[in-house]
Amino acid sequence: QPRYLIIGAGVVGSSLADELTALGHCDVTVLDRGPLVPGTTAMTGGSSSHAPGLVFQTNVSRTMSGFAQYTAKKFGSLNQPGGLSYNAVGGLEVATTPQRLAELARKEGWAKAAGIPAELISPDECAALHPLLDPTVILGGLHTPTDGLAGAPAAITAQMNRAIDRGAVFVGDQVVVEVLQRGGSVTGVRTADRVFDADVVVSCAGFWGAQLGDLVGLVVPLVPMGHQYAKTSVVESLAAYPDAGRGHADATLPILRHQDADLYYRQHGDQIGIGYYGHRPMPVDMDRLYEATAAESMPSMLPFTAKDFDPAWAETVRILPGVASAEVVDGFNGIFSFTPDGGPMMGEHPGLEGFWVAEAVWVTHSAGVAKTMAQWITHGTPDVDVHGCDLARFTDAQVQPDYVADTSAQAFVEVYDIIHPREPRSVQRGVAVSPFHARQVAAGAVFHVGRQWERPAWYESNANLVDARQPYPADAWAQRHWSPTVLAEAAATRARVGLFDMTSLMRIEVRGPDAATFLSGLLTRTVDRPVGTVVYALLLDDRGGVRSDVTVARLGDDHFQLGINGPMDIDWLGRRRGSEEVTITDITASTCCIGVWGPRSRDLVAPLCSIELRDNTLGYYKAAQATIAGVAVTLMRISYVGELGWEIYADNADGLRLWDRLAEAGEPVGAVLAGRSALDVLRIEKGYRSWGHDMSAEMTPDEAGIGFAVGRKHAFLGREALAQRPIRCRLQTVVALDPDAIVLGGEPVLLDGAVVGHVTSAAFSPTVGRTVAYAKVAPGIDVGDRVSIEYFGRPLAFVVSEPVLVDPAGDRVKG
Ligand code: FAD
The missing domain is CATH 3.30.9.10 (D-Amino Acid Oxidase, subunit A, domain 2)
Structure with missing residues (x-):
């Protein structure tokens, strides 16, 4: 032992x-x-x-x-x-x-x-x-x-x-x-005078934690x-x-x-x-x-x-x-x-095996943290969803001394404040911007933050698109850090085409002769497919819990690009690399990405593109390298909004030119710049889950409603555990009965007066004309059941609906 x-x-x-x-x-x-x-x-x-x-x-x-x-x-x-x-x-x-x-x-x-x-x-x-x-x-x-x-x-x-x-x-x-x-x-x-031998060292040094981290070259951001x-x-x-x-x-x-x-x-x-x-x-x-x-x-x-x-x-x-x-x-x-986000620091050193940290923990959480740490250290997998506590949750930019100092001081100031779920951070803004930032500012972007990134939530220049006849819930809390322009951007994307800045979503390259085997052994689907294939798959832990969902594009025999959920994924993949010859490189900061989605996206992109963008040349879930208006790009025919279109990746240096050419070409087809808030509306009404909200390591793929992403015959980490694990909950789509009802996430879901789950994410959908939410509920609850969701203590009636409300057959996304 x-x-x-x-x-x-x-x-x-x-x-x-x-x-x-x-x-x-x-x-x-x-x-x-x-x-x-x-x-x-x-x-x-x-x-x-x-x-x-x-x-x-x-x-x-x-x-x-x-x-x-x-x-x-x-x-x-x-x-x-x-x-x-x-x-x-x-x-x-x-x-x-x-x-x-x-x-x-x-x-x-x-x-x-x-x-x-x-x-x-x-x-x-x-x-x-x-x-x-x-x-x-x-x-x-x-x-x-x-x-x-x-x-x-x-x-x-x-x-x-x-x-x-x-x-x-x-x-x-x-x-x-x-x-x-x-x-x-x-x-x-x-x-000072003794040596203690150990195979596992756990630093529980409280506020001395950063000092202990210094002894092993680890930044403990507290x-x-x-x-x-x-x-x-x-x-x-x-x-x-x-x-x-x-x-x-x-x-x-x-x-x-x-x-x-x-x-x-x-x-x-x-x-x-x-x-x-x-x-x-x-x-x-x-x-x-x-x-x-x-x-x-x-x-x-x-x-x-x-x-x-x-x-x-x-x-x-x-x-x-x-x-x-x-x-x-x-x-x-x-x-x-x-700490920068108020959460504790738990996890193992990324480069020194056997050195663990459990710090920035209140007395309130101490025994619970200790139990999970013991589980994690001895078993390899924590027993609960720790993504908000994981030492590996911060990017390099987020562990810089100024960032840590300012955001932690802010966490102190805000400790008892009322924080809106969309509240943008007030310090350490502008740490990272995409190459299109100047254009976004000019278009009146209202920026929220994702990790260190400034991300347009919506563009004030689209205010003129707001349809005065489009109703939306008149709720002051829900309208904070929000604008009806969000709905206009979402509607314009469904009707025509939207340009989305996707730069802040983390991506990595995995390269090397063993890349395909390495990834396939960890992912719920094989990625050993022809060059140019994109696969949506899951990373499960050894208990069968969903620890991430990723898109993997094979760009060469030994070259894959992965869209991931955060630095924890890099850490986790890195730890599982044994003798395989693979390199993992974070390319988020050196590249940018524009999502061009909507029924008219092909009219916008095709004339500028060096390759044919028809179904038989670049079909759904296919990737290719090409040029757009002379800029070298990687195109992936995937969509997080449920419309025809591409994620278009380029080097940062070319980003602005790419943005300008796409924006120019977008004018005749009625393209709009669209922000993250519209993206959220679109993905929720389309049935797409967001990891960390609608799914986590505490859920299996079936529980999260993404069982389709698990290959039937494929062998991968977590497969055996998955087969043994009973269904303990389900993620269901629920729709408000009253068009004026809104929820935002975290609210309890009740059936016949008993709590049966909670809301994981929600948005008012202009397509459905109602608030659409995901609810993590007890397994027996099914389509057609009426549930009640308590919003600020008020019960609101919702009905469990079919999982996908917009284009369930996927005709639109397939173009
Ligand atoms: P500590 O109790 O600080 O233990 C760390 C230990 O590490 C220390 O004993 C230290 O001597 C040892 N150590 C450090 N460096 C080394 C080294 N190099 N070698 C050997 N040993 C080392 N929390 C609540 O939940 N509720 C409250 O009401 C509450 N009120 C608080 C009020 C105040 C005024 C303060 C200051 C804190 C409060 N907290 C509260 C927070 C809570 O006290 C701490 O978060 C918690 O006690 C931290 O426990 P710990 O075991 O991580 O750290």
């Missing part, structure tokens, strides 16, 4: 030791730079040592909600009379603005979809649960009875003791200064930030509290969030703890950490900066008037990690 070494005995490292040993992997050593004194509660000096431990389980991400649910349950099971690992006092989030109240209704939907009991309640009901609240200043609240307080030190101690009982070893006062390696694999770590936490003196109405001073048992009041003012609260016996995110971002200079924290009790605590806290106190007194007679007696600026 492998020898495991965990760096960091915080809540994540100790949970991982517990999970690994529970799986029977008992050769586990946990090192911490801080003290670990046998027989006492573990307080190593990291963030977990002082975390107030509020566990709000509900999250827009199902994976994160799942991690939190597991943590709450597991910590609850660790409770001992001397130390509560979990105190289910319930969670209360209050609204002081109508926008927040609406947001809480939206959140109630996420909770329902995740199976977390939660209920919107009135101001008086809030005050009944939390008597310090002034009901006259709040509009209502969301009560989640199973939320509560994690006692991180107690949970660490309980898990550590259990792991030790199973054979694990915990050693304090050991600073890891070097990670030892040989031939691309880890062999152990070195501390930023340690100061965050204010303070305790009041005795609050009179709590003075008689019987359990004062008994650690985490010292609370009966629900944990409380007042996100409109970036505040949260918990009870500490007869005192109130106040956490504040409203202050300026305070990134920590790790080179000066020990100097800066020397006066505090541990290295994760910076001195309190009282001035930053003034607005928090003023607002606290307003919302919890009973606290006014007390004062702040104990405060610090605690340190923990923020």
Whole structure:
């Protein structure tokens, strides 16, 4: 059995030791730079040592909600009379603005979809649960009875003791200064005076994570930030509290969030703890950490900066008037990690086998993360969809220091903000643009972002195409970061032709004598077909889950171009390359792509093209190299909108010329520039799935409704698992009965009052005249069933429809 070494005995490292040993992997050593004194509660000096431990389980991400649910349950099971690992006092989030109240209704939907009991309640009901609240200043609240307080030190101690009982070893006062390696694999770590051998090293170093990454040439994109936490003196109405001073048992009041003012609260016996995110971002200079924290009790605590806290106190007194007679007696600026997208960092080093990372993890998610890490490390495949947590999810541009610093600071600022699902990022804009950017700006493009890329969502210059007779749901939330021009662009594409900038979609080249065998062994269909063939296929994990969907064009005997879903795909393919002679090259930044789609696309492209574009010369799912208006291009006859047309690839240097020639030639045929939002409308009404939304590693191809992409006789990774796996859910197309109804994604789906699934993506379809959505639902639900989808708490009637609403026979796309 492998020898495991965990760096960091915080809540994540100790949970991982517990999970690994529970799986029977008992050769586990946990090192911490801080003290670990046998027989006492573990307080190593990291963030977990002082975390107030509020566990709000509900999250827009199902994976994160799942991690939190597991943590709450597991910590609850660790409770001992001397130390509560979990105190289910319930969670209360209050609204002081109508926008927040609406947001809480939206959140109630996420909770329902995740199976977390939660209920919107009135101001008086809030005050009944939390008597310090002034009901006259709040509009209502969301009560989640199973939320509560994690006692991180107690949970660490309980898990550590259990792991030790199973054979694990915990050693304090050991600073890891070097990670030892040989031939691309880890062999152990070195501390000041000892060497520890290991086959697997997992860095659970919390906000020290980037430093540990430096030891092995790995950028771990997290930023340690100061965050204010303070305790009041005795609050009179709590003075008689019987359990004062008994650690985490010292609370009966629900944990409380007042996100409109970036505040949260918990009870500490007869005192109130106040956490504040409203202050300026305070990134920590790790080179000066020990100097800066020397006066505090541990290295994760910076001195309190009282001035930053003034607005928090003023607002606290307003919302919890009973606290006014007390004062702040104990405060610090605690340190923990923020990341570019707010998600944790989980996964294995791409170039050093056996070096893993589990960092930027809240106490809330710690046990769930640890369980998945244990599964991933020992089995090779995580047990849940980790694409939002995967260390490999960032492109090179997204791990540059400025990018990481700015986006992580923004994640801090926005931690309690109401974020619209289409909210464009406000920092680090313009990092990457396609060669057509100047033309897009001139055409009034409204840009949203995809990873580092600026992508037109729609073009204001198309506003004149809006058909005043085209109805669409009058919903202010749904119309944010949206325009009716989107529908006009979609309609123009169906009627004539649209030009779409597809540059930001990642693509790679796979070359080499073994390329065909390598890819065919991993993909659900063989790509060993004649040069010029394009194949749509899936990458499954060894449990049969869909970890990506890709288009593969064979451009030469040893040369393939793949459209992929992100850097995780490159990482994953790279890891599976054994002795095969193949190279994998990311060509996204050096090339560009224009999608030309619509019934008149052939009239537009054919006259400019050096080859015939008829069905018998370049048919559906065929690729060719040619020139368009003199520009060397690769043409692929595929479409993500369900219309005749091509993806046209060129070198960046030629991109602008290509765009201009196509735009010119498009004028006589009524071509429009069309943005990503129109693309989304078109793909949804056509039945095309989007990976990461409508399918994930938690679903099989059949569950996701893409079983057609699995070759019947073909042998590939995941095939055997697939054959054994029962159907546990289905992705169904649902259509609103009311033309005025809209949903956006994430909402719960109910049948006869019971939650049966959730919406994965949705758009109002101008072709259908209704909102069309995908819903991941229980397997028994079928075409014709009426379901209800709760949008901001309002039930909307939908019917399960045939999977494809536009051109189900595919006549249009085949031209
Ligand atoms: P840590 O607990 O920091 O553990 C990392 C360990 O690694 C440390 O013990 C450290 O000594 C060790 N280490 C580092 N480098 C080395 C090395 N080179 N060699 C050996 N050991 C090393 N989260 C919530 O869910 N709810 C909350 O209410 C909440 N409130 C918070 C309030 C404040 C003020 C702060 C600062 C954080 C809060 N958090 C909260 C966040 C939470 O505390 C952290 O995300 C969590 O504790 C991180 O756990 P960890 O195990 O990853 O890191």
